[in-house]
Amino acid sequence: MKDYLQVANDPWMWIMAVPVVVLTGIQGIIFAKKAFHVSEVKVVNLTREQCIKAFRVGAVSAVGPAVSVFIVMLGMMAVIGGPMSWLRLSIIGAAPTELTAATIGAKAMGIEFGSSEYGIKAYASSVWTMTLNGCGWLLFCGLFTHKLGAIKDKVAKGDTRLMGEICGAAILGTSGYLLTGHLLAGGARLWAGVAAAISMVILEIVSDKVPKLKEYNLGLAMIVGMIVAAVI
Structure with a gap:
């Protein structure tokens, strides 16, 4: 109804x-x-x-x-x-x-x-x-x-560098946890993760020569992953 x-x-x-x-x-x-x-x-x-x-x-x-x-x-x-x-x-x-x-x-x-x-x-x-x-x-x-x-x-204990490393580790841990479920699911979700990872590596290499691109890398890698998933 x-x-x-x-x-x-x-x-x-x-x-x-x-x-x-x-x-x-x-x-x-x-x-x-x-x-x-x-x-x-x-x-x-x-x-x-x-x-x-x-x-x-x-x-x-x-x-x-x-x-x-x-x-x-x-x-x-x-x-x-x-x-x-x-x-x-x-x-x-x-x-x-x-x-x-x-x-x-x-x-x-x-x-x-x-x-x-x-x-x-x-x-x-x-x-x-x-x-x-x-x-x-x-x-x-x-x-x-x-x-x-x-x-x-x-x-x-007031160490800003240590706090930065802790926060970075937390982000890597949570991102890895969230990504693992998609990779294990296989299919389009697997290829989306692989495509996003490959595009991120390529973008990092390119952005070393074009520094202004670096701030857009994460967003672009996400979009590439979604496009690949949609195509598959």
Whole structure:
């Protein structure tokens, strides 16, 4: 029964989603201004040019993940409507997590996500599951983020170089963990990872001669991987 989509795409759903998405955008602007401010008052040893470069690198690197999120959002819109898909992926951005939560919510009602039996009750269950799943993250951040600084100081003991190496190791570990699952799955996912890795090596070699290309390497490698997966 697809009549539940009239509720899922109701104008009131869009109206309720808008404030949260707008607030997310405002937070992004505030964080960006704060970041530039601390460089201007010399709290950190960065010039404005370095801040702008870092901002540009982050924006370019976000293209790959943003495209994948957009593709998943199109699929979710067909099942849970536009407002909720837009809302959840705007504040969380983890498309696989949101899709999994929506699926679990449907299965809790004994119904397959997106099947012909998926109706208003299953839709409500999916929405509640996605929302409660996100609340756990927010509670943890709100209760424990301020304490992580003390943990960082105890681990690194003020050594900024050691902290940089720890953060680098953490990024390598999490990226490796996430990539391994795709490689073991085989098929298009395997070739996407291989293509992205090869393109990253080539881009690093090229960017040694063209330094301005270096800040775009990660985003370009992601896009190459997605193109290869789509072709396969």
